[in-house]
Amino acid sequence: MKKYLPIVLLILVMLTGCNSDSVYTPPYDGKNLVIGVIGNFPKVREDNVKFKKINFNKIEEEKNLSSKFDAIFIMKEHLSEAANNRYAAVYKNSGIPFFFIESKKSYLAFVNEQFSYESAPDLGDPTYATGIYHFGKGKYQYCGYGLYNDKVNENNIKDVYSRIFTTTESGKCY
Template sequence: MFRYIFPGALLILMIMMLTGCASNSVDTPLYDGQSLEIGVIGDAPAIRERNISFTEMSFDDLKECSVFPNTVDAVFIGKDYLSEAAEPEYAQVYKNAGVPFFFIESMKSYIPFVYKDLSYEEVPDMESGTYITGYYQSGGKMQYWGYGLYNDKVNSVNIKDAYSRIFATIASLSP
């Protein structure tokens, strides 16, 4: 009987080890803090949380930066809008809005968005493994973040994990 149990257990152990080594995604806790309202230029992301609301925004709305802290907790700018988001007229908005901005799939960090002398195309790509870049300036202090994906694998689970971490960052900035 032992000769049948040992090979079977060994086979199960080998399968578990191979499956663990080949993992391309991570399942992390959901953000379960305060409810957040996120402004979005582009498409709202697919997320796991139920306490997050998205409000569609336009670049004209960005120019009304005095209303940000009263209406949204942060702003997400989608990949298809990054070049326009880096136009010089918006640099001061990112610095004075009083809410964090997150640039989805920007390979250029926050640099082209806050320096009005540089266009998005002029800034070289960073090889940092960052999927989403965050930028926040308040009271003369600037902060930025880079959110990568587990094992640099672009998949639904890893992207949703990145958003959960971003929501925690946004909540940590609230008074």
């Protein structure tokens, strides 16, 4: 029996590795990014991403957000305020992407002045982050970022942020 122990252990290690609730994608390694954050800074793997605190007054008053930030993150605890109709024009005209972290509502909550966060449609699929990017003349993209196997864990959350950084640099949703 002792001679089979190494083989049994090897098989157990291999099976454990195959049953993961996490995905591994490489960290974002593009250009340095500056992300404005309303709320607490997220934990990420990247060293080439810098976070700066910002508030709703600043995004509303700032005439050229794109000169200071590559994107804005609005964290979960501020989503209801983020859906205030007075900010819709900012999201639609800023020239940079806005990401709504842990939103359970459609992007319409943030760009359609007729909805509050509470009255906006729920997302049909599990999405960890919702992004919108306006690129001129009434055109914008919506991006949804889900967690691998819909599992909330540190690796899957960091994976979402890495994909968001790639979108931010490229200006395209994947």
